[in-house]
Amino acid sequence: MIWNKEIECMPRERLEALQLERLKQSVAHAYERVPHYRRAFDAAGLVPGDVNSLEDIRRLPFTVKDDLRDNYPYGMFAVPLNQVVRLHASSGTTGRLTVVGYTRRDLENWSEVVARFITMAGVTADDVAQISFGYGLFTGALGLHYGLERVGATVIPISGGNSERQVMVMKDFGTTALISTPTYALHLAEVAEEMGIDPRRDLKVRVGLFGGEAFSEEYRREIQNRWGMLATDNYGLSEVGGPGVSGECELLCGQHVAEDHYLLEILDPTTLEPVPEGQEGEVVITTLTREALPVIRYRTKDISSLTREPCACGRTTARLSKITGRTDDMLIIRGVNVFPSQIESVLVNIEGLAPHYQIVVTRKGYLDEMEIQVEVTESIFSDEYRKLEAIEERLRQQLFKVLAIRPRIKLVEPKSIERTAGKAKRVIDLRK
Ligand code: DLL
Numbered sequence: 001m002i003w004n005k006e007i008e009c010m011p012r013e014r015l016e017a018l019q020l021e022r023l024k025q026s027v028a029h030a031y032e033r034v035p036h037y038r039r040a041f042d043a044a045g046l047v048p049g050d051v052n053s054l055e056d057i058r059r060l061p062f063t064v065k066d067d068l069r070d071n072y073p074y075g076m077f078a079v080p081l082n083q084v085v086r087l088h089a090s091s092g093t094t095g096r097l098t099v100v101g102y103t104r105r106d107l108e109n110w111s112e113v114v115a116r117f118i119t120m121a122g123v124t125a126d127d128v129a130q131i132s133f134g135y136g137l138f139t140g141a142l143g144l145h146y147g148l149e150r151v152g153a154t155v156i157p158i159s160g161g162n163s164e165r166q167v168m169v170m171k172d173f174g175t176t177a178l179i180s181t182p183t184y185a186l187h188l189a190e191v192a193e194e195m196g197i198d199p200r201r202d203l204k205v206r207v208g209l210f211g212g213e214a215f216s217e218e219y220r221r222e223i224q225n226r227w228g229m230l231a232t233d234n235y236g237l238s239e240v241g242g243p244g245v246s247g248e249c250e251l252l253c254g255q256h257v258a259e260d261h262y263l264l265e266i267l268d269p270t271t272l273e274p275v276p277e278g279q280e281g282e283v284v285i286t287t288l289t290r291e292a293l294p295v296i297r298y299r300t301k302d303i304s305s306l307t308r309e310p311c312a313c314g315r316t317t318a319r320l321s322k323i324t325g326r327t328d329d330m331l332i333i334r335g336v337n338v339f340p341s342q343i344e345s346v347l348v349n350i351e352g353l354a355p356h357y358q359i360v361v362t363r364k365g366y367l368d369e370m371e372i373q374v375e376v377t378e379s380i381f382s383d384e385y386r387k388l389e390a391i392e393e394r395l396r397q398q399l400f401k402v403l404a405i406r407p408r409i410k411l412v413e414p415k416s417i418e419r420t421a422g423k424a425k426r427v428i429d430l431r432k
Pocket of ligand 1: 140211233239300
């Protein structure tokens with residue numbers, strides 16, 4: 001089934017004409033209402049009237065995560081706060097959150113684009129959908145929640161965690177669709193098996209809408225086998241509104257992009273020039289309809305490729321291939337974005353700790369674990385044990401404040417973390 005046939009199957013010339021019309025509006029909206037954009041346009045000697053074709057987008061300035069941080073919390077908003085009806089946020093590169101706002105119309109558009117990828121995966125009003133993403137500032141849970149309600153599915157807003165209860169609810173409520181990160185889906189399969197429940201035989205889950213982190217085709221196969229379900233991949237990021245940028249249809253051959261709301265470019269991350277169609281590069285996104293927080297040429301740092309070849313499902317929208325990596329060092333731990341710079345900003349402010357640290361990421365079963373190894377200073381090292389314990393506790397609390405997760409902490413002897421002549425290796429990712 002196709003949720004919005006008129007848009008999703010629109011001939012490409014018409015779709016591109018619509019994109020251009022909306023691009024012009026969005027650029028003018030940002031320029032007129034957001035001082036940051038006015039300054040950036042002025043610096044480039046541009047005015048919104050210079051945008052006369054989709055290719056003209058290449059002349060426009062980029063937006064990066066730090067622009068949102070520098071204008072924290074509301075400086076990038078293009079409407080007054082009394083028109084903003086919802087706020088979400090994601091991790092910034094340091095202590096500050098990246099804040100996103102939505103007007104009522106933004107929320108309507110959001111549930112529309114999410115409804116499309118939900119329908120693409122074959123989820124309908126007949127489904128019972130369990131949302132096991134964490135509710136809160138994260139866009140995943142509420143984004144899917146409103147999209148699923150729009151489609152008419154029966155929503156179970158269980159949120160993340162308490163896995164045995166998740167399995168019990170799944171069984172008793174007759175869940176047919178699971179919404180979570182891919183890693184949590186495999187973890188739940190394992191928990192179910194430990195409880196003596198065979199997900200294929202004893203549960204009715206037949207489809208999973210996954211996203212928020214990358215997963216390989218092998219990982220997908222494993223989920224599909226363990227659950228006996230169709231597992232689709234869905235992409236988005238808070239800065240442009242959250243989930244709903246793109247999602248897979250049942251043919252699983254790339255994610256259909258909601259091109260009437262988002263204009264995607266794939267650029268060489270070094271030269272920032274477009275790469276030929278089908279080749280990998282950095283995904284750069286311009287929002288076409290967002291009122292509260294219009295974003296021009298947002299550098300996502302995600303690596304992928306785009307094809308405009310028609311899909312056998314009948315949709316004409318461009319398809320984004322699986323995200324294969326990032327150009328920066330952002331980690332995703334159990335669906336939560338973590339930047340090493342956030343951790344560093346916490347530990348440099350704690351007396352007794354040296355700025356020498358390493359982040360070790362492992363996978364226990366199907367769940368990610370993060371350990372932060374940090375050196376203590378010489379003077380503290382020779383001090384009493386109680387002081388060390390107090391430092392560790394302080395670090396734990398500060399990290400939780402900034403990251404909202406609780407990594408393991410290991411205080412280590414001075415000079416025990418390897419020094420390198422070149423770039424420090426801060427992250428040891430043993431998950432692959
Ligand atoms: O993760 C939005 C989302 C929620 C998408 C639920 C889909 C489903 P953020 O927390 O801002 O937003 O994280 C965005 O997560 O730049 C990617 O690096 C990564 N990411 C999100 N979805 C995928 C995916 C949400 N399907 C960042 N595959 C992005 C690979 C993904 N990476």
